[in-house]
Amino acid sequence: MEWLDAIIQGVLLGGLYALFATGLSLIFGVMRLVNIAHGDLIVLAAFLGLAMVNGTGVHPLISLVVIVPVMAAIGYALQRGILNLTLGRDILPPLLVTFGLSIIIQNVLLEVFSADTQRLKAGALETASIAIGEQIAIGWFPLIVFLSAVGVIAALQLVLFRTRLGTAFRATSDDHETAALMGIDNRHVFALAMALALAVVALAGTFMAIRTNFSPAIGPARLLYAFEAVIIGGLGSLWGTLAGGVILGVAQAIGAKFHPGGQILAGHVAFLIVLVLRPNGLFPRTRDR
Amino acid sequence: MSGTPETVLATHELTAFYGDFQALFGIDVHVGRGETVAIIGANGAGKSTFLRSVVGQLPSEREQVTHEGKPIGHLQAHEIVRRGIALVPEGRLLFPSLSVEENLRLGAYGKRAGPWKIERVHELFPVLRERRATPGTALSGGEQQMCAIGRALMSNPTLLLCDELSLGLAPVIIRQIYAVLPVIVSEGTTIVVVEQDINQALDVADRVYCFQEGRVSLQGRPDDLSREDVATAYFGV
Ligand SMILES: Nc1ncnc2c1ncn2[C@@H]1O[C@H](COP(=O)(O)OP(=O)(O)O)[C@@H](O)[C@H]1O
Numbered sequence: 001m002e003w004l005d006a007i008i009q010g011v012l013l014g015g016l017y018a019l020f021a022t023g024l025s026l027i028f029g030v031m032r033l034v035n036i037a038h039g040d041l042i043v044l045a046a047f048l049g050l051a052m053v054n055g056t057g058v059h060p061l062i063s064l065v066v067i068v069p070v071m072a073a074i075g076y077a078l079q080r081g082i083l084n085l086t087l088g089r090d091i092l093p094p095l096l097v098t099f100g101l102s103i104i105i106q107n108v109l110l111e112v113f114s115a116d117t118q119r120l121k122a123g124a125l126e127t128a129s130i131a132i133g134e135q136i137a138i139g140w141f142p143l144i145v146f147l148s149a150v151g152v153i154a155a156l157q158l159v160l161f162r163t164r165l166g167t168a169f170r171a172t173s174d175d176h177e178t179a180a181l182m183g184i185d186n187r188h189v190f191a192l193a194m195a196l197a198l199a200v201v202a203l204a205g206t207f208m209a210i211r212t213n214f215s216p217a218i219g220p221a222r223l224l225y226a227f228e229a230v231i232i233g234g235l236g237s238l239w240g241t242l243a244g245g246v247i248l249g250v251a252q253a254i255g256a257k258f259h260p261g262g263q264i265l266a267g268h269v270a271f272l273i274v275l276v277l278r279p280n281g282l283f284p285r286t287r288d289r
Numbered sequence: 290m291s292g293t294p295e296t297v298l299a300t301h302e303l304t305a306f307y308g309d310f311q312a313l314f315g316i317d318v319h320v321g322r323g324e325t326v327a328i329i330g331a332n333g334a335g336k337s338t339f340l341r342s343v344v345g346q347l348p349s350e351r352e353q354v355t356h357e358g359k360p361i362g363h364l365q366a367h368e369i370v371r372r373g374i375a376l377v378p379e380g381r382l383l384f385p386s387l388s389v390e391e392n393l394r395l396g397a398y399g400k401r402a403g404p405w406k407i408e409r410v411h412e413l414f415p416v417l418r419e420r421r422a423t424p425g426t427a428l429s430g431g432e433q434q435m436c437a438i439g440r441a442l443m444s445n446p447t448l449l450l451c452d453e454l455s456l457g458l459a460p461v462i463i464r465q466i467y468a469v470l471p472v473i474v475s476e477g478t479t480i481v482v483v484e485q486d487i488n489q490a491l492d493v494a495d496r497v498y499c500f501q502e503g504r505v506s507l508q509g510r511p512d513d514l515s516r517e518d519v520a521t522a523y524f525g526v
Pocket residue numbers: 307310312330331332333334335336337338339
């Protein structure tokens with residue numbers, strides 16, 4: 001029973017990792033951009049949520065009504081103003097620029113909010129749970145996070161495969177020069193993809209801030225979890241990314257059972273095992289070579 | 290004078306570069322409304338480069354390209370197709386992640402009004418209806434070419450540029466594909482075909498340009514050109 005509980009908690013935690021990873025996966029899929037600042041943008045969203053909750057007293061989940069569109073707008077401007085200029089045949093410039101961006105975000109957060117660890121208070125929601133039998137209790141909040149991850153990925157999947165914009169995303173990803181011949185403005189489409197990605201980042205950052213302590217320096221570790229979830233799942237597959245997040249979460253939960261400090265290590269070990277057995281991840285995009 | 294309303298496309302001393310390499314050296318071409326113009330020339334003569342410059346895939350100066358009298362040389366590819374110039378690119382270049390139907394519908398991304406709808410494209414190429422759910426790149430070469438033409442038509446162009454329609458196709462398929470050009474012209478579309486295959490091009494064209502090493506080496510009506518002139522202009526002796 002103890003093990004079943006660990007696995008359930010791990011699956012739910014995997015929902016948060018999937019939310020960390022979804023934006024990264026989407027951006028890589030659409031424009032082959034590896035965003036090194038992704039983790040710091042998650043932390044930025046957390047601090048924006050903190051500022052708003054402290055400033056207005058609203059519940060963190062209500063603050064999403066503002067934080068999600070704000071992060072989307074930041075994403076659009078960031079892509080249009082900076083990142084589009086770095087895209088080309090060479091993969092190095094976007095890596096360097098997003099690495100620089102990561103450092104800038106960390107330093108600005110440090111300057112504005114100090115190095116103190118923070119937490120978003122969500123009141124009764126933090127402890128509310130549903131009891132299943134004698135030994136297993138499922139927290140409402142982790143459940144909400146997990147269902148949000150499923151909902152977000154289902155919605156993105158609908159956008160990708162059922163809308164005009166989604167078709168444009170896929171065409172641009174295949175061949176952006178020919179996509180332009182269809183009337184697609186790649187710079188705009190890329191910016192919309194980044195806006196969508198950072199909308200998900202806003203959700204991920206706020207959930208993270210309710211669940212754990214955070215400080216300006218924790219971005220790179222979130223990036224690592226996101227990377228691992230994306231790679232485990234297979235590049236370009238959003239449902240794969242969810243599976244990757246869940247595998248990471250379950251491995252961590254099981255690792256924690258063995259040894260209190262084993263949590264993080266177990267996640268990395270699971271990542272390495274998948275990488276050795278299935279170098280392309282579990283669900284690689286089939287139409288890529 | 291080019292730039293009158295009856296001229297759909299004109300280029301003025303058009304040049305093009307790949308880095309330091311100059312591929313076009315001052316090309317003057319004009320295409321009148323309703324005409325079918327052929328551009329012929331040996332491999333590497335600059336035909337594709339010319340089309341890529343016209344549609345904005347390669348940069349050019351503002352006044353080097355005019356469309357219906359307005360300069361478009363400075364515009365980007367996505368802006369030019371929205372003004373009614375569509376390219377069927379060399380090698381078809383269908384989107385592998387998209388089904389045949391999605392490839393076609395993406396052609397209408399710019400939402401230009403006009404006679405071409407998916408039903409009309411299906412009438413022209415019924416096989417594209419039968420195979421609408423398959424990935425574009427799973428089609429045969431001829432079917433891919435049909436899909437690429439249909440995709441370009443979906444943007445409702447007033448000017449359709451076709452780069453080597455016959456490339457790699459069997460003669461019977463080539464004839465089938467060339468047979469639809471008159472239907473497209475009858476909808477009021479002006480066509481430019483680029484071909485290495487001289488005979489195919491001379492059959493359909495009202496006028497011909499021959500390119501050689503980035504320059505126009507000959508132009509005229511097919512009936513007015515002797516075989517020797519064409520051979521000289523094409524191969525450069
Ligand atoms: N992407 C490119 N980079 C460098 N040179 C190119 C490129 N594409 C074409 N060229 C050169 O430009 C010239 C014209 O090529 P192209 O327009 O493709 O000829 P055509 O279509 O008539 O066969 C050739 O010398 C070719 O080698």
